[in-house]
Amino acid sequence: xxxxxxxxWTTVGKKYLAAAAGLVFLVFxxxxxxxxxxxxLDNPNLYNSYSHHLVSLGPLLWFGEAVLLAFFLLHAVIGxxxxxxxxxxxxxxxxxxxxxxxxxxxxxxSRTMIWSGIVILVFxxxxxxxxxxxxxxxxxxxxxxxxxxxxxxxxxxxxPGYVVWYLLAMVLLGLxxxxxxxxxxxxxxxxxxxxxxxIYGLGTGLAVLLAFGYIVIPIYVYFKY
Amino acid sequence: MAKNMTVYLKIWRQPxxxxxxxxxxxxxxxxxxxxxxxxxxxxxxxxxxARGDEPVEFDSDCxxxxxxxxxxxxxxxxxxxxxxxxxxxxxxxxxxxxxxxVIEPWRARSFPVIKDLVVDRSAFDxxxxxxxxxxxxxxxxxxxxxxxxxxxxxxKAMDAAACIGCGACVAACPNASAALFTAAKISHLAYxxxxxxxxxxxxxxxxxxxxxxxxxxxxNHGECEAVCPKEISISTxxxxxxxxxxxxxxxxx
Ligand code: FES
Numbered sequence: 001x002x003x004x005x006x007x008x009w010t011t012v013g014k015k016y017l018a019a020a021a022g023l024v025f026l027v028f029x030x031x032x033x034x035x036x037x038x039x040x041l042d043n044p045n046l047y048n049s050y051s052h053h054l055v056s057l058g059p060l061l062w063f064g065e066a067v068l069l070a071f072f073l074l075h076a077v078i079g080x081x082x083x084x085x086x087x088x089x090x091x092x093x094x095x096x097x098x099x100x101x102x103x104x105x106x107x108x109x110s111r112t113m114i115w116s117g118i119v120i121l122v123f124x125x126x127x128x129x130x131x132x133x134x135x136x137x138x139x140x141x142x143x144x145x146x147x148x149x150x151x152x153x154x155x156x157x158x159x160p161g162y163v164v165w166y167l168l169a170m171v172l173l174g175l176x177x178x179x180x181x182x183x184x185x186x187x188x189x190x191x192x193x194x195x196x197x198x199i200y201g202l203g204t205g206l207a208v209l210l211a212f213g214y215i216v217i218p219i220y221v222y223f224k225y
Numbered sequence: 226m227a228k229n230m231t232v233y234l235k236i237w238r239q240p241x242x243x244x245x246x247x248x249x250x251x252x253x254x255x256x257x258x259x260x261x262x263x264x265x266x267x268x269x270x271x272x273x274x275a276r277g278d279e280p281v282e283f284d285s286d287c288x289x290x291x292x293x294x295x296x297x298x299x300x301x302x303x304x305x306x307x308x309x310x311x312x313x314x315x316x317x318x319x320x321x322x323x324x325x326x327v328i329e330p331w332r333a334r335s336f337p338v339i340k341d342l343v344v345d346r347s348a349f350d351x352x353x354x355x356x357x358x359x360x361x362x363x364x365x366x367x368x369x370x371x372x373x374x375x376x377x378x379x380x381k382a383m384d385a386a387a388c389i390g391c392g393a394c395v396a397a398c399p400n401a402s403a404a405l406f407t408a409a410k411i412s413h414l415a416y417x418x419x420x421x422x423x424x425x426x427x428x429x430x431x432x433x434x435x436x437x438x439x440x441x442x443x444x445n446h447g448e449c450e451a452v453c454p455k456e457i458s459i460s461t462x463x464x465x466x467x468x469x470x471x472x473x474x475x476x477x478x
Contacts, residue, residue, distance in 0.1 A: 001426045007473045011402070011442040012432050012466055082400065082442040089334050089401035089441035095235070095248055096327045098301030100397060101308075105447035105459075111399065113444065183445040189470060191463030 011085070015187035018078040021071035022184045026177070026206075028068060033213045040220055044150035045141045052146040076121055083114040105200070109179040109207075116176040123169040130156055157221040166218050174211030178204050227258045230322035234269065236281055237329045239338050242345075246338065248327075258318040262305065263288060263295060265317055282341040288313040290454055293389030296396070297342045298329040303393035303452040311391060311454040331396035335403070335438045346392050348438040349406060353390075355434035356427035357410040359419050378416045385413035385464075387455035394449035394457075400441030405449040407435045408465035409457050415468050425476060428468040 007013055035054075038047040054061060099106060109116075131152065139148035156162055181203030185191070190199075231254045239246025253269050260268070263285050270280035286294040290311040297312055299305035305315045320326060328342065336344040374382075386409075394405035411428055414420030420427070443462060450459045 001429050003429065003473050003477045007429065007433075010432050010436050010469075011404070011440075012469045013473065014442065015444075015466065016470065082444055086400035086402075086441040086444075089439060090332050091334055092332055094298060094301060094329055094332055095237075096298075096301040096329070100302050100448055100451035102451065103447065103458075104451035105445060106399065106451075110444070110446050179445070186445045186459070186463055187466065189463045189467035191460040193460070196460075 014078045014081065018075055018082075019184035019187035021075040021078075022180050024068070024071050025075065026181065026184075029173070029177075029210060033210060036217055037213065039150070039153060039217050044148075045139070047150045047153075048139055048146055048148055049141055051149045052141075052144070055147070072121075072124070076117065079114060079117050105179070105182070107179060109175045110183070113176060113179060116172040119169055119172045120176060123165075130162075154221055154225045157218045158225065160222070163218045163222050167215050170211050170214040173214070174207040177207040177210060181206055227318065228322075229255045229257055230317065230320070230324075232256055232265070232317070232320060233323070233325045235325065235327045236341070237338075238279075238281070238341055239330075240279075240340065242337055242339055246341075256317055258316065260317045261288070261313060262299070262315040262317065263313050282339075282343050284343050285313055290314040291389060293391035296331060296391045296393055298327075298331065298396055300327050303331070303396040304391075304454055308451075309454060309456045311389070311393075314454070331392050333392075333395050333401040333440065335401070335440050336392060336395060344392070346390070348440070349390050349392065349403070351438065352403065352407055352431055352434045353410065356423070356430035357414070359414060360423060361419070372418050374417060382413050382416035385409045385416070385457060385461050388413070388453075388457055389455060391454060393452045393454065395440060397448045397452040398441065398443070399446050399448065400444055402443040402449075403435050403438070403440035404443035404462050404465070405453065405457060405459065407431050408459075408461040411468055412461040412464040415464065424468060425472045428465065428472045432465070432469055 008017065035047075035050055038050055041047075057064075131149070135152050135155070137148035137151045138145055139151070140146075157166075182196070182200040185196070185199050190196075231252065234251040234253060235248050236251060237246055238249045251269060253265065253272075256265055256268070263283070266281060266283060273280045283297060284294045286292045288295070290313060293311070295312040296304060299312065299315070304310060304312050305319065307315050307319050330336075330338050330342045331344045331346075333344075335348040336346055339345050388406060388409035390406060392406070395401055395403050398404075411431055414427060415424045445459070445462075447459050450457065
């Protein structure tokens with residue numbers, strides 16, 4: 001029986017793609033947080049030098065950005081298609097729906113993947129506009145002229161509205177990861193009586209930790225400057 | 226002996242496939258807690274017939290949880306509140322005296338309602354026809370130990386083979402996905418040497434058919450496992466994905 005690339009676009013194939021893209025994003029989100037935590041240090045130039053290093057990567061960075069963009073779109077498209085297909089697959093709903101309880105993994109998180117995903121999508125676009133394509137301040141560190149991201153971050157995080165929106169988006173990111181992490185493994189066919197409960201727990205832990213990490217920064221910056 | 230109870234039923238009534246349906250209220254008195262859920266519906270139907278009304282149509286056959294004919298969503302849960310049983314194995318003692326019980330058919334585009342609580346599940350048959358079998362020359366039964374099967378594989382195959390094809394997984398799934406059913410059938414054969422020969426073709430054909438039937442896309446809610454009367458694990462869904470990955474990516478032809 002011959003196969004074509006359409007076989008990767010079945011309900012099973014899409015899950016591999018969504019899972020792979022999701023895991024790539026998890027790595028990105030962890031690395032990005034690592035960089036951002038430099039904002040908690042007293043020396044603003046550490047953060048600026050770090051971002052300058054990244055920008056200096058040139059083509060390597062563009063390649064990374066292109067990969068991220070492609071995976072982001074793929075993940076978003078598949079998520080939307082899963083949602084639409086679910087609506088089509090049950091045109092008449094139930095009068096009453098209850099949760100069947102254990103061992104179900106149905107949670108607030110799993111039920112709201114499409115909505116948390118959409119908020120993260122909107123957030124990411126605005127985030128890029130605000131920072132990457134935002135105001136261009138410059139600073140000279142050790143004789144090298146570079147973009148002053150630190151000043152921009154401090155300026156943006158002085159607006160209470162922006163901070164609140166940022167916090168909300170990060171809570172939803174955590175909510176998305178809480179189901180997304182273990183779900184990615186299950187989608188790739190990784191399920192084991194001993195390790196799956198661990199992976200499930202790890203996903204919850206990671207979600208809380210990452211959301212917390214991202215939330216601390218704007219709050220710190222808001223109150224410090 | 227526990228005293229008899231009164232229940233307030235809200236049942237989906239639909240005269241035919243393309244006709245509109247609605248929830249209808251019935252009050253049923255003097256229900257023994259030892260009655261099975263289907264016997265309770267039998268009593269209701271006897272009363273409806275005596276009154277000259279249409280009885281409530283529902284599927285059942287073995288009434289002991291092995292055929293997969295019965296199935297309805299009871300108070301929002303496929304097969305009702307009791308774990309690991311089909312509707313026919315549920316008894317009225319699982320409900321309180323004076324309880325309101327909402328009864329609806331499986332809801333999925335691929336399971337169209339035929340009448341009242343009866344749905345057409347032939348989509349499952351077509352998934353089986355697409356590959357849920359092994360091609361063997363029948364004849365004399367071979368010796369049971371002719372092909373050795375490791376114990377853990379026997380167990381996994383038997384756990385998956387317990388699927389009775391009732392459709393509760395689809396009914397409970399927020400996506401109306403048939404992943405658990407299809408996965409149980411694919412896993413059941415994939416764990417056995419007799420099933421390995423056609424494992425690749427089977428995984429491809431059954432997944433394609435499952436999609437062609439219009440079931441939803443599994444997103445790992447795991448609600449299916451929680452309502453399955455045979456408690457089939459979603460680890461079979463992971464197994465299906467491994468089999469499918471082998472077929473499409475690792476071993477394409
Ligand atoms: S009637 Fe056979 S499983 Fe319920």
